[in-house]
Amino acid sequence: MDLQDTGETDTRISSNNDAKKCCDNSLANNISNETKTKNEKRTDYLSWDDFFMATAFLVAKRSKDPVTQVGACIVNQEKKIVGTGYNGMPIGCNDDEFPWGKNNPVDNKYLYVCHAEMNAVLNKNSADVNNCTIYVALFPCNECAKIIIQSGIKEVVYLSDKYSYKKKMIAAKKMFNASGVIFRQYIPSKQHLVLDFSEINSNMTQMPCTPEKSNDN
Numbered sequence: 001m002d003l004q005d006t007g008e009t010d011t012r013i014s015s016n017n018d019a020k021k022c023c024d025n026s027l028a029n030n031i032s033n034e035t036k037t038k039n040e041k042r043t044d045y046l047s048w049d050d051f052f053m054a055t056a057f058l059v060a061k062r063s064k065d066p067v068t069q070v071g072a073c074i075v076n077q078e079k080k081i082v083g084t085g086y087n088g089m090p091i092g093c094n095d096d097e098f099p100w101g102k103n104n105p106v107d108n109k110y111l112y113v114c115h116a117e118m119n120a121v122l123n124k125n126s127a128d129v130n131n132c133t134i135y136v137a138l139f140p141c142n143e144c145a146k147i148i149i150q151s152g153i154k155e156v157v158y159l160s161d162k163y164s165y166k167k168k169m170i171a172a173k174k175m176f177n178a179s180g181v182i183f184r185q186y187i188p189s190k191q192h193l194v195l196d197f198s199e200i201n202s203n204m205t206q207m208p209c210t211p212e213k214s215n216d217n
């Protein structure tokens with residue numbers, strides 16, 4: 001039956017209209033919020049500390065060490081990255097052939113692996129690393145501490161100090177203190193940082209509208 005003929009009010013139509021208005025309002029709110037957020041500076045960007053430590057962690061993903069992957073990132077006073085490194089076998093030492101285990105006392109990874117800090121210093125793309133800061137996942141050992149001090153790096157920012165009880169780390173701290181190299185632990189603002197490669201394509205608001213047929217033709 002055609003409702004117009006009976007004179008009855010179609011409650012379905014009025015509730016549909018209400019729903020549409022409500023939908024229009026929330027759409028308008030969304031658009032205005034979106035416009036607002038698209039025109040204002042982001043506030044959840046990475047701090048410098050977060051960025052450089054995250055870089056050190058990303059670099060560590062290149063490491064083949066099955067137990068501890070260490071990454072290091074050297075930053076100059078202009079906040080520019082001048083070197084990165086991770087723990088790995090020396091050039092020419094095939095990491096499929098050299099040992100990654102540590103239990104064999106005469107042939108283990110410790111005899112061969114180049115530490116992240118040393119690689120970062122040797123990989124530098126600047127003339128020197130004087131007065132730089134090194135961000136490193138793990139507190140440096142005594143041998144890396146010597147390299148850090150001798151290269152002129154003035155600050156060490158580390159995340160884990162899981163081997164703090166070892167003589168090597170105690171010696172490293174002793175040398176840093178004596179030579180005036182500042183060290184501080186980085187406390188992350190959040191435990192996880194996700195890299196989402198699909199994010200760059202997620203904003204589809206720029207898609208062109210579907211063309212409409214004009215009445216002029």
Ligand SMILES: O=c1ccn([C@H]2C[C@H](O)[C@@H](COP(=O)(O)O)O2)c(=O)[nH]1
Pocket residue numbers: 065067068069070086087088102109113114115116117138139140141144
């Ligand atoms: O200052 C340091 C100390 C250690 N490393 C590297 C050396 C090894 O590849 C691992 C440590 O392995 P464990 O099995 O946890 O002992 O880390 C470094 O790069 N820098």
